[in-house]
Structure formats: C-alpha cells, structure tokens
Amino acid sequence: MYIMGNKASYVLSGLVLAVVSLACVSSSFALGAAQTYHTGMRPKAVMTADFNGDGRPDIATVNEGNQSVSILLNSGDGTFAANNDYGTGSSPEALAAGDFDGDRDLDIVTADMGSGSVSVLLGDGAGAFSGNVEFSVGKQPDYVVTSDFDEDGKLDLAVANAGDSSVTILFGTGDGAFGLRQDYTVGLHPASLTLADFNSDNNTDIAVANQSANTVTILLGNGGGTFRLGGTFKTGTGPISVVTADFNKDEQPDLAVADSLANKVSVLTGTPAGDFQPKQDFDAGRGPSSLVTADLDGDGTPDLAVSNAGGNSVSVLTGTGNGYFSPAQDYYVGNAPASIASADFDGDGAADIVVANTQDNSVSVLSGR
Secondary structure (H helix, E strand, C coil), rough: CCCCCECCCCCCCCCHHHHHHHCCCCCCEEEEEEEECCCCCCEEEEEEEEECCCCEEEEEEEEECEEEEEEECCCCCCCCCCCCECCCCEEEEEEEEECCCCCCCEEEEECCCCCCCEEEECCCCCCCCEEEEEECCCCCCEEEECCCCCCCCCCCEEEECCCHHHEEEECCCCCEEECCCCEEEEEECEEEEEEEECCCCCCCCCEEEEEECEEEEEEEEEEEEEEEEEEEEEEEEEEEEEEEECCCCCCCCCEEEEECCEEEEEHHHHCCCCCCCCCEEEECCCEEEEEEECCCCCCCCCEEEECCCCCCCEEEEEEEECCCCCCCCCCCCCCCEEEEEECCCCCCCEEEEEEEEECCCEEEEEEEE
C-alpha cells in the first residue's frame, strides 16, 4: 500500500547551497546545508519514492506553472540528476504514487484543480512516465492519496475537492484506469487528507483538513470501500495540511495540522473510538503550508517538519513522546515553500527533508545528521 501525497540563484544542471540556520535551540539535532535543484514552473507539491527501482528514494514535484510532473532521480549519494518533466492536466496541485496498472512499477497520479480531474502517468520502472489519462472527480481537486479502500487488491484514490467541499473515492480497475466513483460531503474547502485506522476496526479511515472551516472531518471506513461521516474537530485557523502518527505512544493514531493563518501546528490526540482530544498548539514559522512526520532526531519518537510559505523556512519540532513538541528549530530554504517530504536520500540512516519552492521553481534538500 502506498500513501503518498502532499501539497507546495540557480545553476541549470547543478546545485546551490541555500540554507542558514535561523535558530538552534538544541545542540543534539540539526539539519545540514541545503542543496537546491531545478524543477518545472511553480512546484506546488513534492513527494519521494523509488521510481527507477534502484533502492534509493527519488523526488517528484507537481508543477502548476507548466502543468507537469518533474522527476529528479537520486544519483546514489544524496544528490539528484536534472529534472525530467511529464505533462499533466490543468493546474495540478498535488500528487501521489502507487502501482495502478499491476506491473510492479510505480505510477503517479496528480490532482488537477483547473480541469476537475486526476491524471494518471504510468511508470516504466526506469524513472520515466507516459500516459496522462484523466478521470473526472469533484470541483477544483487539490489533494490526492491512494490506498486499496475496497480490499480487492487494486489501488483506489481519495481526492479532496476544494471547490465543492467533497471527497471523491475513485475505484481502481487494476489496469491504470479508474471506474466507479463515490462522493462524500466534508467541511468547507478541504485542502489535505491523511489515512489511518482511527477507530480500531481494521478499516482505513480518512482525516480531512477543511481550510475554510477551521476543522478536521473524519470519514470512517465501513469496509468494502464505503465511508460514513465521523466526528468533526476544531483546529487552528486555516488548516492546510494534516498528517498522522502516534505522537503520545498510546498505540492510537493522532493528528497534526498546519494552521496556515495562525502560524501554529495543532496536535489532536486520538482515542480508540475515533474521536480526538482538544488541540494543543505549537509555534511554527510564518504561513505554514505543509507538514511531514518522521523520526528526524533518531530517538524513536515521531517529529514534525513544517514548510513555512511566508517565512521561506522549515520549522522542525522534535517530539517528546507524550504528544508535546520542543520549540521549533528554523532553517531557511527557497522562496515560498509550499510542500515538504522526508526520506533518507544519502543512505546514512538519518531522515532528510525536501521542500518545493513555488516561486523559485526549485526544491531544497536538507540533510539530516
């Protein structure tokens, strides 16, 4: 099962160091200098996966400005080759990866806000893509995730539709296409999705960050690919990105939400019934745009990294293991970072970070150590 997605001076074939620590409140953790790489125009989201099967995570961005996906293949030492671009639908905002046609190679799907569709690009296993076949969803789709919701062995899609406040489930046919569709009403302007079994019934559920409602809506899975409305829970102002992990080590999935208008991260701890406790807020940078969770400091506890579109920075909040987080450590990246992801790019056992810089047409890679 693949669950990937997210929202987001140069040398054409090279890289430029472009990061300076803004603040360092802990001597036990730091990110190294950033390396910056070209992408297509106005990258809005970034993700990582092994697209060419060499065992090393690569980078993909979805680019609103030239309606494309950029693939940057890992050179093996944590640096990346020049981008190759592939066409999508109109105004793509998000992307996810999975094997949609059953050939064991990773494919890509994009959420195309301008065309009310998702585009499927089939991978050849060597890092190249073809196709760009579109399937209709709701109005102004802006986020997409993938999982086998109906448990038939074929990957399906869940798509957040900002324009009609809905989530569309598209069921995969196993040959790279998608057939049946179901729509569910959620809060106003859904902007991000994350998946987990929130109510402990062994079915996949969906958490939806509703940007204009200042809430998270839970869609509880019934099994067989259908969902019912669960609870709705308050966040901070302008929730734009949501992720899940067990932040307080009680074996229940929790939520973290980037509140774009509050300069905060809200953490909501989960219960076995699929409900969530009132939020606890932690400071981020200016204009949080995207979240990722990973064990960044290697202590076995999930941490958070936040891209801050207004501050041209990344904030790292290390988890304490009880649902709380240390004060943010901030690092400069490119201009208007819109999306963030994490993987071990250089194979040193430490999690690294990549952000998509919308106004710089680039990604910045920050090495963990």
